[in-house]
Structure formats: structure tokens, C-alpha cells
Amino acid sequence: MVSTGAVPNLAFRRLRGQRSAGEFAAAVRRAAREIGEQVACDARYIGRVESGEIRCPNYAYERVFLHMFPGTTLVDLGFSSRETVRGRGARATVDTPPPTAPHRDTDEESDVLRRVFMTSGTATMATATLGLGGTSAAAATGPVPAPRRVGEAEVSAVEKAVRQIRLLDDRQGGDNLYRKASHPLRIAYALLDSGVAAKRSTAGRLHAGAGELAISVGWLAHDSGRFEDARSHYAEALATARVAGDAALEAHAFCNASFLARDTGRPRESVRAAEAGQRAAQPLGSPRLLALLALREAGGRAGLGDRTGCERAIGRAHTAFGRGRSDADPEWMSFFREAELEFLEAQCWSVLGEWSRAAHHARRAVRLQDPHFTRNLALYRAELTWDLARAGRAVEAAAEGHRVLDLLGRVRSTRIRAMLAESVTALRPQRGTPEVREFLERYADVSGTRE
Template identity: 25%
Template structure:
């Protein structure tokens, strides 16, 4: 592309500081921004290439079509080399703020079912060994402004990426993806440049692993803030890097996380396919803990499909694999799965079955979630919210309404500290079950309390 200004920008920096341009940027008026760029000699083709849009899209925007989707705005800002702060998109601890998607946005027009099918096909191709590294990404990832990177790297550089990923993952666990998603993406934008640096084969292999793990975190935090298209894109790249590194456990980890996305959106069949693909990689990895994670999640998916026989089979295998796992030898990205998570996953599977057979499985869900909720600390607040919500919901299903309300209020208390689009979603069953207690005024009031809390937390 023939650029006019400095590297990463179509124009010189002073253009972004002009009065008209700053007003257009502040109001996110992309049509006016493009018109002003045209005045400075930037062609529609150059704008399209920089922003990852088609020329027809650019033409429509110039004619007045609005752009409102947060991830599209961020991609445009990064592609044009605009400081994110000029458009109110800079990371400021409030990543969760997201502008509603425009019905006319091209990505929004693609049916969600088609996107799920495309990702599943891509995941299967990568997991089963197809050579897709560097292939077209289907518009999944945004163009990013890049800070200069070193021309040669060593193991220390890779370890810095790993340290950054760990620190950001800790933030995600503690406070939700809304507190760190932009920081992860920004770090990833820089880290990917290291692919062009000279390095030994050993360093390159570790770099692939580190980038896969960071892309996986970017996918997870995107999902946690409700940004599904970027989530799919990052998970897709994570799979490619993990496969390039020949790291089967990491391949399994990425597939597990994407499967969890589909479970959240009540698509257990698609989730199960991803978990089963991940199970193949987990077994090839030789990590019993990775196998346990996949089995537990398969059990949850079978619960949502009302398959109690398969749930018990998968939970039994989960316990067996967990018992023989050596934590000191387990890969970094599955060490989170401890005794608490074992009980939490069993509780989730029984909670899913309790939607079909509350009298039988709600007490079992309560028993398992009590075990995990008693041990969660401040470093796992989001997971604790989910566990308390499950426990409260199943107390009510089992007839212990007062205890359900008591535990439910604790879930709301912890949930107020977590920036996650999943929190209001995961609290919905609690609202429904409390609302069913029509003869109990306190339960009805609590149902309304949950509804108002959910509305206030939606991002």
C-alpha cells in the first residue's frame, strides 16, 4: 500500500489533530473521517486496505452508513493509525463498554450458525493436521498498529511474553475479561511482530507456544466481554500456533475453551464436537490432567443434552484421570484445574441435568457446588460468582428457597466486582427459579432483585 504519512498511518500525524478530524473522531463519525481522509488524497482503495474492509463498504460509509460495533471501530482506528483515545476506545479499565452492533454491519449480517460451522471446520482441519498456518483468516482479526520489535530474539524475550500472559490471565480470573481484554490484545499486537525476528529453532518453537497461549487468552477475554467475532478469530489463531508448535496439550486447551463458548450459548452439540476433537489431542499429549479437563466438559455437554448415562461415565473418567495426574508435570494452561474445579464441573453437569429432572439432580448439584464454593478465594471471583449462582439455583429447585436466596445474594455481592458479560447470563436461571415461587413474596422480590442486577451489569 502506498502510504503518505509515517509507518502504520495513511497520513501525517498532524491530520489527526485537525479540529474537524478530532470532532469526527470523538463522535466516531466514520463517514466524516473517511471524507476528510479523501480530502487529504487518500483513496477509497487505500482506506479499504488499511481497515480490512471492501471498497464497497468504504463507499457505503462515505454515503452515510453508520458504524457502531466496538470491534469494527477498534479495527478501523488501528488500521488507520489513529490513537485509540481519540475515539474513546483506549484501554482505561473499562474494556467492557461496548457499542451496540449495527444491523447493517457486514460481520453482523453473517448468520451465527454459519460462523459456528466455519469455526468448527477450521478447528477440525487444524486439530487433525491440515496445513493451514498463515491461511486466510476470514476477516477474523483486526489490523493493529505496531510498536517496533527487536530484529533478533532469545528465550528471555519469549519468557517476557509468558510473564505478561500470566499476569493478564490472573486479572481475568480475579475481575473478569472486561478489566484486561484491550491490554491482552495490545500486548499480542506487539508480541506477534517477534515472528519476523531472527531466532534459534528452540526459541521459535517456544514463541509459537507463547503466542498460542496469548491468543487463547485474547479469545477468552473477548468472549467474556461479549465480542464473539474477535473471540473466534483469536481462538483460530491460537489453534494454528499450537499446532505449529506441535503442542497437543495446548491444542486441547484451545478447543476446550472454544467448546465452553458454545456451552455458554446453549449449543451443546457443537461444544461436544470441539471437546471430542480436544480429547484426541489431550490423549496424544500424554497429560492426564488435560484429559480430565476434556472429560469433565464433555460431561457438562452431555448434561445439557439430557444424557445422564454419559454424564456419569464422563465424570467417572474425569475423577480417574485427575487422580493419576501429576500436577508438577502438567502444562501451565491446565494447572488451574484443581479439586475445586473437579467439584465445580460435577456441579455444572448435574445442574444441566436438573433442568430436566430437578427432583433427582438438584440436590446432587448443591452438594458438589458447596464443596467448591467453600474453597474459592479472591483470585477466582468470577468462577466463585458462577458457583454460588449454581448452588443458589439448585437450592431453590430442591425446595430450600430461603437458603437459595441467601446464597444468591452472595453471588450478587461478588458479581458486582466482576466485569464480565457472562455474569448476567449465568444469573438468569437463578432469576427464573426464584420467580417460579409465586406463593413466596421474598422469592419473588429476590427474582426482581436479580433481574435489576442483571440489567445493570449487561455490557
């Protein structure tokens, strides 16, 4: 719980001046965007800083504050130096929320949560609980044992958890996996925070593994409609990448952050994140990664109504994709095949209101997709349903809608269900058509709604 001896941060309060805590929080968020960071700063966070509850900000906030006030140090801003709050005792009395407090969706909170779970136990015990298949509800929310010394076994367990999440997501979607996956993520960051990796190479792999795990869990949150959770996890991954100097992890974090910004109606932020990802990815030697990031940029530009910029980004994506695979392609990009390229292009044209063109690319995505990847097949068909419905091709849309419903028995994805619901809304004016009426009635039965 918060220490009763917390000392108010008067220096930080003076920097706020006449602005309200909410206005100052908005300035912090703007400054973060200027340097490619993402922080979910609000008035409550500012209040916690000024009250002295937060003695030292996490790395993401540190970079933002030092950007806002050039030439200063954390101490100048009224914080304690990081070295003085690294001990467990300081963490427990300053940064840790009460055990019954709800999780708050800021990346500062993620930093706090990591530290909370470093209380007892051994690295061996922590590693044993990294598996996802048999994780109980109690285990998923219970305390995480703290590590002693981190070696090959622990790092391999983190890397295995990342692969397992990706495999299960391909088959099931995010809804059923998110809470289970949060547990190994907390363990991974407990290992990382211990600072006792046996070798430098082990430490590098652990940073990369923990960051990739944060992105994977963030994606599950994204796919299941928990957008603030996703934003926090992506910001955590980006902070980890920056601390470790890992350009590949940074590019991945920006890629997902761009995707999330587009999905939550922040197209300008989506473009900025995609551009930052491309800068990070440029020296990595992976044309496919650059292609995906160009498509993320295209999606953001479509949201801005920037047709010319969107077309240019799509063109760059096709050029880079055409260069083929590379040994430098990240492992997580196994999903990015021609079908995904077609799907992402379809989404761009859909946002720009070119429904028939979007449907053409969505149909190509469906045809190219490996049927074993059930979730993506359902996603592509949901996009096709929507594009056909908006293009006025109601009978074709209804047929595709049936196929999505066939797949939703095996896939739990809030995102896909939301897309299908939008298609249903678009098709309702055509319910006089028998094929459309049949689909709408089946959808109502499956979803528990009444037509």
C-alpha cells in the first residue's frame, strides 16, 4: 500500500503552473507522441506524482518528462533517482497498489504490477507455471514467485510461451486466451526485473522474450476488445525495447501500436507509429517487415482520407513484399503472407469507401488463406461480408455471412463478431430478399438477438 510518509513532489507541481491536472496530462500525452512514446497519462496519474506516491516514473514516462523539460534530470523534476528506489522495500511501500485495487490502464501501472509479484519463491517455480494449457483461473490471477538466477531454462520458457500464445491465437482468437496469457507475462517481467541473468546474451534474449510476450498479450487484449489493456501492453513492450536497444522489438511494438490506433479511431497516431516502426526496421534487412509497416501506414492514411498517401504506402508495401522472404524476417511475422497483404489492402479501400475494390481484395485474401488458420479465415470472410454489403451485393454478402457463422463456433474473437454485427446492420434494409432474411434470422439465433 502507499506509504503514509510520502513526500509531496512540489517541484513537479510548480512545473504544472496554472494548468489543471487534466490539461497537464494532455500535454504529457502530446509530448509522448512527439518522440514516439505512448503513455496513458491522466489527471489521476499527475495527482499521484504530485502527492509523492510515485517516487520515480517508469522509463517511458522518464523519457517524456525529460523531453518536455530539456536539460533536467529526474531529481530536478522532484523524483528520487532510480537507484534509490530499486530495492524491494521501496517498491512495496511506494509504488504498489492495494491488493484489492482494480488494475488501472496506464503503462506506469504495468511497471508497478511487474514489481508486485517479486515477493517469494524461485526462478524454477516461476518457470514451471509459464505453460498456458493448464493454467487455472486462480493461477492466472495469483502471485508470481520471484526468481533467483535466470538462465537458459527460464529464457526458453518465456520464448516458448510466446510461440504457444501465437499458435493458440491462430486457432481460437483472443477472447479465451487473454487472462491466461497475462500470467506468464507477469512471470516474464518478474524474471526481467530480477536483474540476475547468468550471461549478457541471456539478458538480451530475456528482454526480447518479455517484450514479445507483452506484444502477444497486448494483441489478445486488442482482439478481444480490451483496447486500453492493449495500449498499455504495447507501451510496455516499447519501453522494454528502448531500454534494451532492441530495434526489432521496437519495430514490432510500433507495428502493433499503429494497428491499435487505427482500430480505435486515431489515424494520425497510427501513421506516426507506423513511420517510427519503419525507421526502426530500416537497418534490420527484412523487406517483409517494411512491407507490413507500410501497410500499417496505409491504413492510418486511409483513416485520414489521404488517398494519395495511402496508395503510395500500398505501393511501397507491394514492392517490399515482392522482394521475397529473408533470413532477417522476424519469427512473429509467419502470419504475414500474401493473404494478409490482400486483407490489409482491402481494409484500406474499405475505409476510403471503395467497397467493390475492397471486396475484390478481401475475396483474394480468403482464397489465398491456409484453411488451418481458422481465426484469420473468419476475419477475412467477415471483411468480405462487410465490403459486399456496403457495395450493394446483398445476396453475396449473406452467403459470406453464413460462412463466418460456420467458423465462429471455433473462434472466439470480439473483433470478428463486431465486424459481422456491422454487416448485419448494413444488410437489414435488404431483409426482404430471401437469402438476406435467412442469414439475418440465423445470425439472430446464434447471437441471441431478435430481428
